[in-house]
Amino acid sequence: MTTVLAIETSCDETAVAIVNNRKVCSSIVASQIPAHQQYGGVVPEVASRQHLETINVAIAQALEQAQLHWGKIDAIAATCAPGLVGALLVGLTAAKTLAMVHNKPFLGVHHLEGHIYATYLSESTLNPPFLSLLVSGGHTSLIYVKDCGIYETLGQTRDDAAGEAFDKVARLLKLGYPGGPVIDKLAQQGNPQAFALPEGKVSLPGGGFHRYDTSFSGLKTAVLRLVQQLEKDGGQVPVADVVASFQDTVARSLTKRAIACALDYGLDTIAIGGGVAANSGLRKNLQAAAIKHNLRVLFPPLKFCTDNAAMIGCAAADHLSRGHTSPLTLGVESRLALTQVMKLYQPLE
Ligand code: KG4
Ligand code: ZN
Numbered sequence: 001m002t003t004v005l006a007i008e009t010s011c012d013e014t015a016v017a018i019v020n021n022r023k024v025c026s027s028i029v030a031s032q033i034p035a036h037q038q039y040g041g042v043v044p045e046v047a048s049r050q051h052l053e054t055i056n057v058a059i060a061q062a063l064e065q066a067q068l069h070w071g072k073i074d075a076i077a078a079t080c081a082p083g084l085v086g087a088l089l090v091g092l093t094a095a096k097t098l099a100m101v102h103n104k105p106f107l108g109v110h111h112l113e114g115h116i117y118a119t120y121l122s123e124s125t126l127n128p129p130f131l132s133l134l135v136s137g138g139h140t141s142l143i144y145v146k147d148c149g150i151y152e153t154l155g156q157t158r159d160d161a162a163g164e165a166f167d168k169v170a171r172l173l174k175l176g177y178p179g180g181p182v183i184d185k186l187a188q189q190g191n192p193q194a195f196a197l198p199e200g201k202v203s204l205p206g207g208g209f210h211r212y213d214t215s216f217s218g219l220k221t222a223v224l225r226l227v228q229q230l231e232k233d234g235g236q237v238p239v240a241d242v243v244a245s246f247q248d249t250v251a252r253s254l255t256k257r258a259i260a261c262a263l264d265y266g267l268d269t270i271a272i273g274g275g276v277a278a279n280s281g282l283r284k285n286l287q288a289a290a291i292k293h294n295l296r297v298l299f300p301p302l303k304f305c306t307d308n309a310a311m312i313g314c315a316a317a318d319h320l321s322r323g324h325t326s327p328l329t330l331g332v333e334s335r336l337a338l339t340q341v342m343k344l345y346q347p348l349e
Contacts, residue, residue, distance in 0.1 A: 002320050005062065005073045005098070006313030007055070009091030010083025010111045011138065012042045013306070014054040016062040018073070019313035021321075022120045026065035027303070027310045028058045033178065040177050041167070048086035055094050062309075070102045075325070077316030080108030080344065081333035083138075088332035096328050107316040108326040108344045110336060116145055117318070118304040118311035119271040126298070131267045133258045135282070136274030136306075137163035137178070140254075142212050142261045143338060145271075148318045149345075151338045154261050155212025158202050162250055162276045165216035169223050169246055173239055183243045184279050190244030192281070197222050197249045199256075211264070212257045219249060251281040255289050262295055271298040277305040319345060 001020055008015040012035075017027040032050045036042050063069065078095035080088060092108065099106035116132045131154075132143040140162045142155035160168065163180055170179020175186070200215040223246050230237045262270050270290065276282060277299060290297040304311060319325075324345035 002074050002317040003068070003072055004075050004077050004107075004313040004316045004320070005059070006076075006109070006309040006316055007059070007078040007091040007095050008111075008114065008307060008309040008312045009051045009055065009087050010079045011087060011307060012036055012047050013308070014051045014058050015307060015309035016055070016058040017309035017313050018062050018066040018068060019121075019310050019317060021317050022124050022314055024121055024310045025068065026062045027308055028061045028065065029303070029308050030054045030058055037177055040171060042084075044084045044086055047084055048090060051087055051090035055090055059094070059098075073102070073104060075099075075105040075107060075316060075320050076102070077107040077109050077312055079111045079114060079312050080326075080330055081110055081336035083111055083332075083334065085332055085334050092330070092332050100328065105320060105325040106328060107319055107324070108330045109312045109315050109319075110338060110341045110344065112139060112141070112143070112338050113149070113151070113315045113341055114311040115273040116143065116151070116271070117315040118273050118308070119298055119300050120314055121304050121310055122300040123271075123298055126269070126271070129267055130269040130271055131258065131262045131265070133254065133270055133272045134274045135162040135254060135272070135276035137161060137167065139274065140214055140216075142258060144265060144267070148322060149324070149341045151341065153338055154265070155210070155214070155257055158213055158215045159217035160220060162214075162216060162254065163274065165220050165250060166276065168220050169243065172220075172224055172227065173243070178275075180275060180279065183247055184281070186240050187244040187247040187281060190238070190240030190242070192244040192248035194238065194241035195226060195245040197226070197245055199249055199253045212261050214253055214257060216250070219246070247279065247281040251279065251285040254282060255285040258286065259289050259293055259295065263293060268294075269296045269298065271300070273300065273305050275306045278302050
């Protein structure tokens with residue numbers, strides 16, 4: 001059994017957790033949403049400063065909640081890519097310093113690999129291969145999970161991430177930030193068939209459409225045009241119907257692609273992750289389609305879907321059990337493909 005203290009500071013949550021392989025001993029998530037709300041989105045400089053102010057307290061809380069001392073920790077991990085550089089640096093530097101001070105192995109973790117591992121926290125018997133649908137504020141990807149560190153990205157968004165589309169549509173309707181939860185709630189009072197919106201197909205050079213890639217920027221523009229037209233026509237904009245139609249379009253688009261991908265690659269399980277996994281429209285749509293096609297869909301609890309450090313610790317524990325550690329010279333990267341994960345590790349000497 002491997003006990004890892006993990007840190008996640010890639011965006012706007014300062015998170016620290018202690019995990020014992022797939023078991024969560026403690027998980028602290030300090031959200032910065034109130035600090036960014038007044039700007040209508042995440043401000044990188046504000047995020048870095050907030051991480052700096054919170055990180056030491058969060059580490060102390062994680063140890064206290066788990067009732068563990070440093071002697072019981074086998075390794076220290078932190079997200080090193082992708083994400084906001086200044087934000088990542090705070091967590092990575094803290095982890096490297098602790099690893100040096102306490103003389104423990106150190107591991108850098110890819111944020112998306114963490115999101116994939118989140119499913120293991122609630123599904124202790126799950127093993128690859130399976131399909132991972134990651135839908136967050138920064139990412140929308142369909143990933144073929146082959147083994148620890150071995151991934152193939154089968155589909156992704158060509159422009160906006162799913163959560164980003166929710167946030168942008170909420171902003172144009174002046175519904176506040178983050179937009180996903182507000183839209184989800186409001187959509188329940190609206191008619192999802194009220195307006196026909198474009199699903200965002202991605203054309204292939206030789207004709208036809210990409211089976212797995214998505215594009216949400218056209219959908220966002222279509223919502224803008226629709227609202228402008230409704231305003232021009234006079235009368236009140238039926239906001240609930242607009243967001244219900246938008247949400248349904250996103251849900252159908254993601255469901256169609258995830259199911260096609262699972263069937264094409266002969267994968268019987270789809271594990272969902274990221275903040276948009278909370279969306280009731282997506283859950284309903286995907287669940288219904290999965291039943292029809294005899295597939296299994298796993299929706300981990302929301303606390304593991306949104307950014308947290310337990311998922312980072314879980315990934316690190318698996319890498320460590322295979323003898324992987326990272327050099328203390330490892331830096332942060334704002335972008336890093338999931339296929340490059342193994343570059344973060346060296347064999348244990
Ligand atoms: O995974 P996450 O917490 O952070 C990252 O982006 O990594 O995801 C945040 C995103 C935001 O864009 C937020 O609007 C969206 O997830 N979100 C939702 C819902 N709850 C959060 N989107 C749709 N429906 C929801 N219920
Ligand atoms: Zn994330």
